[in-house]
Amino acid sequence: MKKNGFDFGKIMSWLAANPIPLIVVVLVIVPFISPYKALATQMVILGLLALGYNILYGYTGLLSFGHAAYFGLGAYATGIILIRTNCSLLTAIGAGVFVAFVGACLIGFLCLRRRGIYFALLTLAFAQMLYFTANMWESLTGGEAGLRNIPHPPLAIPGLFSVDVYAPTRFYFFVLAFAVIALILLNRILESPFGRVLQGIRENENRAKALGYNTNRIKWLSFVLSGIFSGLAGSLYTLHIGFVGIDELYWEMSGKILMMILLGGPGTFFGPFVGAGIFLYLEDIISGYTRYWMIVLGPIFVLSVLFFPQGVWGTVRLFLERLRKTPLEEG
Amino acid sequence: MEILRTEKVTKRFGGLSAVLDVDMTLEKNEIQSIIGPNGAGKSTLFRLINGEMRPSSGRIWFNGEYITGMDQTAVSLRGIATTYQITNIFPRLSTFENVRLAVQSRKTAYNLWSKCGSDTKVNGKAGDILRTTGLHRKKDVLAGNLSYGDKRRLEIAIALGTEPILLLMDEPTSGLSPVETNEMAGLVRQIARGLSVILVEHKMKVVMDLSDKITVLHEGQVIARGDPGSIREDATVRRVYLGGVKV
Amino acid sequence: MLGIPFNILVFQVFTGLVLGTIFILLAIGLSLIFGLLTVVNFAHGAFYMWGAYAALLCIGCFGNFWIGLIVVPVALGIAGMVVEYALIRRVYGLNPDYPLLLTFGLSLIMIELVRMLFGTTGYPFNVPALLKGSINFFNLFSFPAYRIFVIAVTAAVIASLWLFLEKSNIGLIIRGGTRDSEMVKALGIDISRIWLLVFGIGTGLAGLAGILAAPMRGVYPEMGIAMLVECFVVTVVGGMGSLKGAVVSGLLLGQVVSLSCLFAPAMSNIVIFIAMAFVLLVRPSGLFGVSGLLE
Numbered sequence: 001m002k003k004n005g006f007d008f009g010k011i012m013s014w015l016a017a018n019p020i021p022l023i024v025v026v027l028v029i030v031p032f033i034s035p036y037k038a039l040a041t042q043m044v045i046l047g048l049l050a051l052g053y054n055i056l057y058g059y060t061g062l063l064s065f066g067h068a069a070y071f072g073l074g075a076y077a078t079g080i081i082l083i084r085t086n087c088s089l090l091t092a093i094g095a096g097v098f099v100a101f102v103g104a105c106l107i108g109f110l111c112l113r114r115r116g117i118y119f120a121l122l123t124l125a126f127a128q129m130l131y132f133t134a135n136m137w138e139s140l141t142g143g144e145a146g147l148r149n150i151p152h153p154p155l156a157i158p159g160l161f162s163v164d165v166y167a168p169t170r171f172y173f174f175v176l177a178f179a180v181i182a183l184i185l186l187n188r189i190l191e192s193p194f195g196r197v198l199q200g201i202r203e204n205e206n207r208a209k210a211l212g213y214n215t216n217r218i219k220w221l222s223f224v225l226s227g228i229f230s231g232l233a234g235s236l237y238t239l240h241i242g243f244v245g246i247d248e249l250y251w252e253m254s255g256k257i258l259m260m261i262l263l264g265g266p267g268t269f270f271g272p273f274v275g276a277g278i279f280l281y282l283e284d285i286i287s288g289y290t291r292y293w294m295i296v297l298g299p300i301f302v303l304s305v306l307f308f309p310q311g312v313w314g315t316v317r318l319f320l321e322r323l324r325k326t327p328l329e330e331g
Numbered sequence: 332m333e334i335l336r337t338e339k340v341t342k343r344f345g346g347l348s349a350v351l352d353v354d355m356t357l358e359k360n361e362i363q364s365i366i367g368p369n370g371a372g373k374s375t376l377f378r379l380i381n382g383e384m385r386p387s388s389g390r391i392w393f394n395g396e397y398i399t400g401m402d403q404t405a406v407s408l409r410g411i412a413t414t415y416q417i418t419n420i421f422p423r424l425s426t427f428e429n430v431r432l433a434v435q436s437r438k439t440a441y442n443l444w445s446k447c448g449s450d451t452k453v454n455g456k457a458g459d460i461l462r463t464t465g466l467h468r469k470k471d472v473l474a475g476n477l478s479y480g481d482k483r484r485l486e487i488a489i490a491l492g493t494e495p496i497l498l499l500m501d502e503p504t505s506g507l508s509p510v511e512t513n514e515m516a517g518l519v520r521q522i523a524r525g526l527s528v529i530l531v532e533h534k535m536k537v538v539m540d541l542s543d544k545i546t547v548l549h550e551g552q553v554i555a556r557g558d559p560g561s562i563r564e565d566a567t568v569r570r571v572y573l574g575g576v577k578v
Numbered sequence: 579m580l581g582i583p584f585n586i587l588v589f590q591v592f593t594g595l596v597l598g599t600i601f602i603l604l605a606i607g608l609s610l611i612f613g614l615l616t617v618v619n620f621a622h623g624a625f626y627m628w629g630a631y632a633a634l635l636c637i638g639c640f641g642n643f644w645i646g647l648i649v650v651p652v653a654l655g656i657a658g659m660v661v662e663y664a665l666i667r668r669v670y671g672l673n674p675d676y677p678l679l680l681t682f683g684l685s686l687i688m689i690e691l692v693r694m695l696f697g698t699t700g701y702p703f704n705v706p707a708l709l710k711g712s713i714n715f716f717n718l719f720s721f722p723a724y725r726i727f728v729i730a731v732t733a734a735v736i737a738s739l740w741l742f743l744e745k746s747n748i749g750l751i752i753r754g755g756t757r758d759s760e761m762v763k764a765l766g767i768d769i770s771r772i773w774l775l776v777f778g779i780g781t782g783l784a785g786l787a788g789i790l791a792a793p794m795r796g797v798y799p800e801m802g803i804a805m806l807v808e809c810f811v812v813t814v815v816g817g818m819g820s821l822k823g824a825v826v827s828g829l830l831l832g833q834v835v836s837l838s839c840l841f842a843p844a845m846s847n848i849v850i851f852i853a854m855a856f857v858l859l860v861r862p863s864g865l866f867g868v869s870g871l872l873e
Contacts, residue, residue, distance in 0.1 A: 063675045065682075110855055110858050114814075120675075122814065125811055135847075188444060188446075189443045191446055192445055193445065194441055195443075197432065199421075200432045203422055203424055204419060204420065204421050209403050210403055210412075211432065211492075212407035212436045212493060214404055214440070218440055221441070252686075255686060258679070262679065292690050294686050294687065295690045298684075298690060302683040305669075
């Protein structure tokens with residue numbers, strides 16, 4: 001389909017097959033068109049969180065109600081290590097990711113003892129357990145008040161350079177760097193043979209097992225990967241806000257993640273990012289009118305479960321697919 | 332050469348014996364059919380052989396190895412594949428991907444890095460299987476959108492992807508029209524070269540045409556075994572199953 | 579014994595019994611809804627919370643707890659039926675995640691509504707005048723009258739429910755267990771009415787639990803959440819879809835929580851999860867597990 005000399009169809013095909021450059025371009029522009037930079041930063045961080053969660057839900061088909069746990073573990077670990085030691089920025093982030101990783105290993109193992117609905121309920125139960133633990137363990141976590149006055153070390157390699165990354169625009173691009181790396185890694189993982197097995201498990205776990213795949217171990221690996229990315233998001237979040245509270249572990253956080261995924265489109269690569277953006281933007285606008293923004297967002301969520309389970313990005317893809325008349329590559 | 336042997340295999344559910352003291356053997360490259368009325372225990376026997384269920388008692392050998400009690404994954408890796416009566420595919424993946432996943436199961440699942448498109452061996456093999464089963468032109472169609480007949484072919488293609496030594500086929504012609512049934516029988520005959528097959532079927536013509544040997548189950552027990560000719564004549568079988576009618 | 583005075587131990591066991599009854603009321607509702615409709619009602623905790631607030635309204639309007647005891651479960655039952663008819667019914671037969679997501683979204687809305695209308699801090703709830711004070715047993719033990727009342731009501735409800743399920747035709751159908759029962763259709767009964775009824779009974783029980791719990795725990799918007807998670811633990815331990823499992827594990831976990839308050843108070847909030855982790859490791863399908871349902 002040629003239009004004014006541009007092969008529109010070819011461009012669309014290439015974009016669909018290699019979506020990352022376009023998304024990066026969009027993400028680079030976003031902070032300059034968003035109402036305020038911090039919102040854009042939050043979009044990227046929570047997009048990362050949603051992306052991590054989507055490995056488990058959209059690709060492997062495992063619904064989890066307790067992903068706030070890994071976000072929270074990452075957030076708290078980073079906050080605690082920054083307050084208590086004099087470590088560098090990257091170490092703090094690494095600590096957050098590591099603690100989330102360990103948490104996901106342990107909790108994932110226990111939850112995967114069951115399947116289906118039980119699995120979902122178990123993830124919720126463990127997240128609540130962490131919530132109560134954080135609440136009680138005041139000496140470590142600051143209890144209900146949380147951790148305040150978290151230091152902001154510069155991004156530095158001793159002897160080489162030191163950069164203060166906390167100015168709003170700079171911080172956005174700092175976070176974006178992580179997000180882009182994560183996107184590339186995730187894309188690689190989800191396009192790999194392993195990624196396809198995840199989808200096989202989502203589509204028909206019993207058949208995948210019958211084919212000789214050790215589905216339990218693979219699910220566990222998916223869970224752990226998902227926890228790692230969620231933990232990274234938590235770390236970045238602590239740095240962004242400068243504070244960690246028990247709200248990050250609360251089930252409503254897990255609910256927010258779910259809503260972002262569903263709004264965006266669960267089975268797609270970018271759906272979570274799109275969903276995070278929409279969710280935060282809506283929350284921002286509605287909060288301007290009322291503190292009870294859930295009254296608006298709640299029904300939107302319910303309606304999208306009923307009528308648009310493929311989400312915004314999913315709908316866009318379906319539309320593009322119809323234009324092209326063949327299925328799109330993963331994107 | 333014997334490839335599969337079961338000895339007094341029994342499966343009880345509470346007070347009910349779905350399968351009772353079943354002895355059977357399968358020779359290499361043989362096509363053996365298991366027939367019997369509904370509820371005779373045929374599907375249960377399959378599940379015992381492929382590891383989906385554990386026998387309550389009895390023993391199973393496959394390819395010289397004692398496999399009783401092994402789980403599905405282990406049994407699959409040893410070369411037993413199953414095709415199911417109720418189509419058991421990956422609906423939202425493409426037809427090609429359905430088979431590719433099966434072929435890949437013989438390599439590692441934990442390759443997180445390579446691009447799927449780059450493994451020419453795996454992709455090539457998947458393509459070959461699609462050609463054999465006549466699905467090559469539909470390889471990009473989502474499996475869920477295939478016609479029923481094509482889904483039944485895909486069911487077989489997926490099983491073939493795992494390079495099985497023994498193929499357990501549970502009513503492959505289920506729901507197919509007479510023309511499609513003939514085509515399916517032809518396909519089974521074709522792929523059975525080089526494989527051993529155990530077939531559960533209700534359509535007697537297919538059973539009689541394809542089988543080297545037939546085992547008849549009734550209420551969980553073996554009541555007759557032999558080549559198609561002798562089974563046709565067997566009085567017990569005719570009374571119990573064929574209703575006294577000569578086939 | 580164990581360094582703790584016997585009568586305190588007994589009192590703690592009694593408290594555990596009371597907690598257990600609340601668990602049981604909620605877990606039975608969850609199990610019924612799950613058993614027949616294969617829906618996990620994530621909004622169950624929200625219905626419980628609405629029950630408590632509805633009780634507040636009743637006291638406000640009628641000045642009487644006892645009227646509330648009748649009105650609240652009925653009102654919540656009707657609310658549940660509306661929800662089943664308008665929302666849940668649309669997602670039967672689809673991916674089993676959908677009812678879960680739907681009821682989850684519903685619970686968020688229900689909580690936010692309450693925050694909007696009643697404020698976020700919650701209210702205290704007084705024990706009805708008739709039940710204030712304690713009852714003395716053999717001059718050895720003394721228990722709050724209200725809590726004895728709660729146990730009595732729950733026992734009566736469980737007994738009536740058991741009778742209903744065992745002896746009535748509809749009970750037979752419900753116990754038969756599947757959402758699309760051929761048998762039911764063959765009998766010419768409109769199964770969609772049974773769905774309504776079961777969902778209504780479930781949410782009615784949740785409402786009853788709410789009004790019973792209010793004088794003991796106060797009334798606040800988030801009261802359903804922690805309780806819901808604990809009830810999920812009860813059903814995971816007891817086996818979802820099993821009424822016997824709901825009762826036994828409700829009583830058991832009530833004791834676990836209560837006794838831990840005595841012996842390890844710092845852990846009392848999380849001990850229920852530790853128990854769950856233990857059951858998961860040792861006997862994943864639960865005590866009376868009907869495993870295979872939705873797995």
